Amino acid sequence: MPQDDTSHTSAVTPSKAPFWYDPKIRAVFFQVGVLAMVGLLGYYLVTNTLDNLERQDIATGFGFLEKQSSFEIGESLISYSAADTYLRALLVGALNTLLVSFIGIILTIILGTFIGIARLSTNWLLSKMAAIYIEFFQDIPILLQLFFWYAFFYVSLPQPKQAINLFKGIYLCNRGLIFGIPAAHPAYKYMALAFLLGCLAVYLTRRWARKRQDETGRIFPVFKAALGILIGLPVLTWWAAGAPTAMNLPVLRGFNFQGGITVSPEFTAVLLGLVLYTAAFVAEVVRAGIQSVSKGQTEAAASIGLKPGQILNLVILPQALRVIIPPLTSQMLNLTKNSSLAVAIGYPEFVSVAGTTINQTGQAIEGVALIMTIYLIFSLTTSAFMNWYNKKMKLVER
Amino acid sequence: MTKERLQTSSVDAIKPPRTNIGVVGWLRANLFSTWYNSLLTLVTLYVLWKIIPPFIRWAFIDSLWTSTGEACQAVDGACWSIIPANIRFIMFGFYPYTQQWRPAIAVVALVALLVYSQFRPNWKKRLIYIWLAGLVGMGVLMRGGIFGLTPVESTKWGGLPLTLLLAVFGLTAAYPLGIVLALGRQSRMPAVKSLCVVYIELIRGVPLISLLFMSSVVFPLFLPEGVTVNKILRAQVAIILFTAAYIAEVVRGGLQGMPKGQYEAAESLGLNYYQTMRLIILPQALKIVIPPSVSILISAFKDTSLVVIIALYDLLKTTQSVLGDPRWMAYSAEAYVFLALVYFICCFYMSNFSRKLEHQLDTGR
Numbered sequence: 001m002p003q004d005d006t007s008h009t010s011a012v013t014p015s016k017a018p019f020w021y022d023p024k025i026r027a028v029f030f031q032v033g034v035l036a037m038v039g040l041l042g043y044y045l046v047t048n049t050l051d052n053l054e055r056q057d058i059a060t061g062f063g064f065l066e067k068q069s070s071f072e073i074g075e076s077l078i079s080y081s082a083a084d085t086y087l088r089a090l091l092v093g094a095l096n097t098l099l100v101s102f103i104g105i106i107l108t109i110i111l112g113t114f115i116g117i118a119r120l121s122t123n124w125l126l127s128k129m130a131a132i133y134i135e136f137f138q139d140i141p142i143l144l145q146l147f148f149w150y151a152f153f154y155v156s157l158p159q160p161k162q163a164i165n166l167f168k169g170i171y172l173c174n175r176g177l178i179f180g181i182p183a184a185h186p187a188y189k190y191m192a193l194a195f196l197l198g199c200l201a202v203y204l205t206r207r208w209a210r211k212r213q214d215e216t217g218r219i220f221p222v223f224k225a226a227l228g229i230l231i232g233l234p235v236l237t238w239w240a241a242g243a244p245t246a247m248n249l250p251v252l253r254g255f256n257f258q259g260g261i262t263v264s265p266e267f268t269a270v271l272l273g274l275v276l277y278t279a280a281f282v283a284e285v286v287r288a289g290i291q292s293v294s295k296g297q298t299e300a301a302a303s304i305g306l307k308p309g310q311i312l313n314l315v316i317l318p319q320a321l322r323v324i325i326p327p328l329t330s331q332m333l334n335l336t337k338n339s340s341l342a343v344a345i346g347y348p349e350f351v352s353v354a355g356t357t358i359n360q361t362g363q364a365i366e367g368v369a370l371i372m373t374i375y376l377i378f379s380l381t382t383s384a385f386m387n388w389y390n391k392k393m394k395l396v397e398r
Numbered sequence: 399m400t401k402e403r404l405q406t407s408s409v410d411a412i413k414p415p416r417t418n419i420g421v422v423g424w425l426r427a428n429l430f431s432t433w434y435n436s437l438l439t440l441v442t443l444y445v446l447w448k449i450i451p452p453f454i455r456w457a458f459i460d461s462l463w464t465s466t467g468e469a470c471q472a473v474d475g476a477c478w479s480i481i482p483a484n485i486r487f488i489m490f491g492f493y494p495y496t497q498q499w500r501p502a503i504a505v506v507a508l509v510a511l512l513v514y515s516q517f518r519p520n521w522k523k524r525l526i527y528i529w530l531a532g533l534v535g536m537g538v539l540m541r542g543g544i545f546g547l548t549p550v551e552s553t554k555w556g557g558l559p560l561t562l563l564l565a566v567f568g569l570t571a572a573y574p575l576g577i578v579l580a581l582g583r584q585s586r587m588p589a590v591k592s593l594c595v596v597y598i599e600l601i602r603g604v605p606l607i608s609l610l611f612m613s614s615v616v617f618p619l620f621l622p623e624g625v626t627v628n629k630i631l632r633a634q635v636a637i638i639l640f641t642a643a644y645i646a647e648v649v650r651g652g653l654q655g656m657p658k659g660q661y662e663a664a665e666s667l668g669l670n671y672y673q674t675m676r677l678i679i680l681p682q683a684l685k686i687v688i689p690p691s692v693s694i695l696i697s698a699f700k701d702t703s704l705v706v707i708i709a710l711y712d713l714l715k716t717t718q719s720v721l722g723d724p725r726w727m728a729y730s731a732e733a734y735v736f737l738a739l740v741y742f743i744c745c746f747y748m749s750n751f752s753r754k755l756e757h758q759l760d761t762g763r
Contacts, residue, residue: 027586027587030587030590031587031588031589031590034589034590034593035589035593038593045620048619048620048621048622049619049620051622051623052618052619052621052623053619055623121435121438122428122431122435123428123429123431123435123438123439123442124428124429125428125429125438125439125442125443126438126439126442129442129446135746135749136742138745138749139696139700139741139742139745139746139749140700140738140741140742140745141700141701141703141704141714141741142700143703143704143706143714144703144714144734144737144738144741145738147714147718147730147734148730148731148734148735148738151721151730151731151734152731155727155728155730155731156731337604337605338605340605340607340608341605341607341704341707343607343707344706344707351605351607351608351611355611358611358615364611364615364616364619365616365619367611367615368608368611368612368615368616371604371608371611372600372603372604372608375603375604375605375608376600376603376604378603379599379602379603379604380603383599
């Protein structure tokens with residue numbers, strides 16, 4: 001404290017201030033007081049809870065995780081049956097949350113970017129449409145949107161027999177969205193391998209191109225080459241493996257479709273609701289990011305002879321992304337948290353499974369603690385990423 | 399005379415070509431400036447043409463507005479009749495039918511208060527007292543028991559009044575808590591700071607629904623034997639605790655926006671911490687954060703719909719129970735569209751207000 005130093009040197013004040021005016025001692029007292037109050041409140045709640053648990057004969061601890069769950073889950077990424085443990089049921093729920101969030105995040109970024117750019121378009125009609133979309137979808141509660149899409153799938157769409165045929169092999173009915181996929185063939189495995197190899201090749205090419213540019217100043221068209229490698233390599237493999245074109249198309253048998261992939265109405269409704277809602281917010285983030293780069297930057301870049309592609313890559317994007325990424329991550333986190341609302345329309349994500357577990361075991365505290373822990377893990381991972389990103393961006397900054 | 403005519407004719411002569419002004423010019427500049435823009439315009443128009451006429455036919459031309467559910471089955475269009483037939487239940491839930499004028503007055507009073515508070519000349523100390531009186535009055539009106547009003551259990555409250563009360567009470571009560579948390583987070587005392595940081599990050603890291611779950615299943619366990627708190631109040635507490643963490647972050651933004659000189663000037667005047675905050679920092683910081691606070695009010699208003707999950711009868715839940723009636727089951731789209739419109743109008747009004755306010759306050763500094 002600077003005041004202490006001055007009072008020390010100017011020893012003109014003979015009467016020393018009483019100790020309760022010392023900010024350090026006050027701070028200690030205050031903090032002890034606050035901690036004691038919080039501690040007492042915690043003690044009060046914990047003792048009450050323990051009393052209540054004992055009186056109502058509710059078990060404590062996480063032992064129930066090992067017990068048989070004895071409830072079915074509608075959709076699951078891993079094999080699961082009612083004979084499995086609660087732990088596995090919760091794992092199924094967590095995976096479902098991750099699945100819907102992951103696909104949702106990818107689609108949201110794509111849609112949100114398009115709408116954000118459309119909002120800035122010089123085309124009056126497109127810009128106004130984007131503005132209406134953003135305002136409309138932001139102002140309606142996400143839960144209402146989920147209910148709407150769910151009702152749309154269950155009430156408005158026809159039975160499988162009268163399914164709407166959108167394109168060849170894609171059907172929409174009250175059993176969800178059903179579409180054909182290529183029939184299983186070893187060629188697809190090789191294609192995936194070729195794609196991974198392509199990624200490695202692109203990485204190496206990029207390094208080489210940078211090095212060469214630093215040394216000789218000649219520019220290698222990395223983007224075009226990368227696109228060529230990433231698309232060309234799998235296509236070549238596909239062609240070399242005999243070019244299989246057989247499709248596993250859904251066929252109507254009896255009351256339902258067989259073959260293809262069925263996406264349940266719950267999943268589709270959750271995905272649609274989350275994506276349309278969050279995309280409106282992402283669009284605003286993207287718009288603000290692009291607008292944050294002043295026009296002079298583009299003009300300056302053009303005047304030193306950069307091509308439009310280079311202007312975007314080297315000047316606009318690095319600056320816009322610095323503004324876009326932090327709010328974008330928080331929107332992604334919001335999407336993940338909002339996916340918990342899927343419990344209201346019966347999509348078996350983590351909160352839904354945990355809710356069933358609470359109902360069956362009566363161990364509400366453990367159940368809610370599990371829900372909170374899972375979401376905290378998501379949030380803390382995201383904020384760790386954000387800190388890393390901000391640090392990296394700071395280093396780039398002059 | 400001739401000179402003047404000459405002048406006017408020369409002015410006429412340099413008028414821009416007709417294709418650059420007026421409607422044609424506007425169209426060319428804004429819709430058909432390049433081949434690419436023209437294509438975009440045509441595609442957008444095509445999409446709109448595919449969507450809007452069928453929607454208008456469904457919503458207005460082929461629709462029924464005042465009929466029974468059975469009559470609706472005969473038509474292709476929307477069955478808006480679901481709204482007038484059930485409006486009292488959607489708006490007021492299980493509130494006794496003959497007493498529903500009371501929540502109606504409460505809602506009107508609340509909306510009037512909100513509208514009154516949006517004008518900046520009214521932002522005086524008096525406004526706080528008006529609000530307090532208004533909220534107490536609304537509580538009395540809803541609850542009854544005195545002045546010859548029949549008492550109505552809060553378990554019967556529902557619909558729009560519940561939605562509004564949860565949002566407005568939630569924000570009003572969360573604001574002081576949020577300010578305290580924000581100050582705590584800025585504090586130099588490690589214990590206070592870490593408590594506040596943990597609270598804020600914990601709450602912001604979990605979805606509201608987990609707190610609502612907690613309020614409905616865990617909270618009763620926290621209380622000593624024999625003490626019960628009704629469900630609406632528990633949900634309200636969850637919403638307050640949740641909103642406070644977000645307000646804390648907004649207020650922290652305002653506090654960090656204060657130049658350091660303000661703190662130093664206050665210190666050099668000999669003001670202590672409370673005086674500095676109350677007289678110098680908070681009045682300025684809170685002014686900066688008014689627009690983001692309105693955004694929080696908007697999300698709090700939207701988030702109240704989540705109480706559906708713990709089976710409170712807010713606007714969304716009352717609508718859903720109407721849809722549970724077999725006569726109206728098939729008309730969920732109409733009911734949800736109506737509800738979306740209600741939420742949209744409220745939120746749009748608030749966000750417009752926030753934007754206008756941001757503009758006004760920006761020039762003030």
